[in-house]
Amino acid sequence: MPGIDECLLEAMALPGALGASLVDWTSGLALGTAGDSPVGDHETTAAETAELARSAAEFDSFTTAADGPGAGPPVEDLIITTRAGYHVLRFVETSFDSSVFLHLWLDRDSGNLALARLRLRDLAERLVLG
Amino acid sequence: MSRAAVSPMLVRLAAEKATGALLRDHGTLYLVDGRVVHAESPAAPGVDVLLTTGGRLPREGWDEAVDRAGAHRAVGRFLVDSGRLHDGELEICHLGAVFDAAFFALSPTSGPTRFRYGVGHWFGTVRPVSAEAVERETVRRRELLDAVWPYAAVDTAPVVPRPASPGQTVGARQRVLLAAADGERTPAELARLLGRPAFHTLLDVRRLAAAGLVETPLAPEPAPPPQAFLPALPVADPDIALLRRLRDALEAHL
Known part of the structure; x- marks a missing residue:
């Protein structure tokens, strides 16, 4: 039954993990951080990734009725690939009103995107379901 | 900074x-x-x-x-x-x-x-x-x-929704907020009603106001500028100077 820090440490144990954080996408607040930020400042990264997550969570094209009803946004994760790395943003669904996601930053050469995506899904569930 | x-x-x-x-x-x-x-x-x-x-x-x-x-x-x-x-x-x-x-x-x-x-x-x-x-x-x-949206007046005023422009869309969380805005509830009251943090509600209200989907109340009348004071005259004691001139003038007529 992990808390925020245990969850981030587990994410950092993934191959190629460079940085991890739990971010609130309404406000841009980092609730917890581990490892590094691509810009050397977790708070800046949190504010920037929050804008991205908010767009995905709120734009109609990603939240159509076809995805069915649910508590949180139907978007599950966002994947950004850059020349040097991967970023996976995984939405965390809570049964009270919240707007948080996990952000994992991976090294492109040593990271495994498919594995990271699966593990992050698992971590996002265990973070709130125990 | x-x-x-x-x-x-x-x-x-x-x-x-x-x-x-x-x-x-x-x-x-x-x-x-x-x-x-x-x-x-x-x-x-x-x-x-x-x-x-x-x-x-x-x-x-x-x-x-x-x-x-x-x-x-x-x-x-x-x-x-x-x-x-x-x-x-x-x-x-x-x-x-x-x-x-x-x-x-x-x-x-x-x-x-x-x-x-x-x-x-x-x-x-x-x-x-x-x-x-x-x-x-x-x-x-x-x-x-x-x-x-640099208008703090929306933070405390009742939230009054405005009609969306044709084609304008609103995110799910903001839709819920707008649906609860009855024209009387303030952002703080809406936060409590919806069980959301108050700052998040303020931020959503400002975003909605910036998009023209919530009324921005007119700012209160600016306070009148402070009374302008005349610069002090460099006279040590104006009353004495005035009295001397009056005396001089009167003596001249004697």
Whole structure:
């Protein structure tokens, strides 16, 4: 039954993990951080990734009725690939009103995107379901 | 960019690793060893509202936790240990509530700031945050609000929805907010009703106002400029100078 820090440490144990954080996408607040930020400042990264997550969570094209009803946004994760790395943003669904996601930053050469995506899904569930 | 401290007293208390309650006009911050462990403000819904409104926790479950663990200052811990809540949920919810209340507690005020040494909060410690992080986040939030829509009047006025332009869309969370805005409820009242942090609601209202989907009330009439004073004349004593001239003039006619 992990808390925020245990969850981030587990994410950092993934191959190629460079940085991890739990971010609130309404406000841009980092609730917890581990490892590094691509810009050397977790708070800046949190504010920037929050804008991205908010767009995905709120734009109609990603939240159509076809995805069915649910508590949180139907978007599950966002994947950004850059020349040097991967970023996976995984939405965390809570049964009270919240707007948080996990952000994992991976090294492109040593990271495994498919594995990271699966593990992050698992971590996002265990973070709130125990 | 240099930023003035939000609360010089908070900076000092953090440096001396103080434990107690920092009381300000709009809320209270609780410190343990100089770190912020809890905050509350009448403007921000508490953890109980956040957890019970959405149905995550029945009100009785909350009340029982307060009854059984409040005296030991361990309500948060009890919620987890008794299986009512998971660690991650407690931390996410409580941290959100702490930064939310701190934002209002640290809002600019002319009132007094007092510190009561040794006073703790019955909720107990969940995840302490450095006072510096709380201050920095509070400043960031103020700047964020103004960057979105620099009209603070929408923060406290009743939220009055406006019709969307053709083709204009609104996100799901903001749709819920608009649906609850009956033209009378303020952002703080909407936050409580929806079980959302108050700052998040302010931010959504400012975003909606910027998109033209919520009325922006006219700013109150600007205060009249301070009375302009005439520059003082460089006369040591004008009355005596005047009297002398009058006397001279009268003598000339004698």
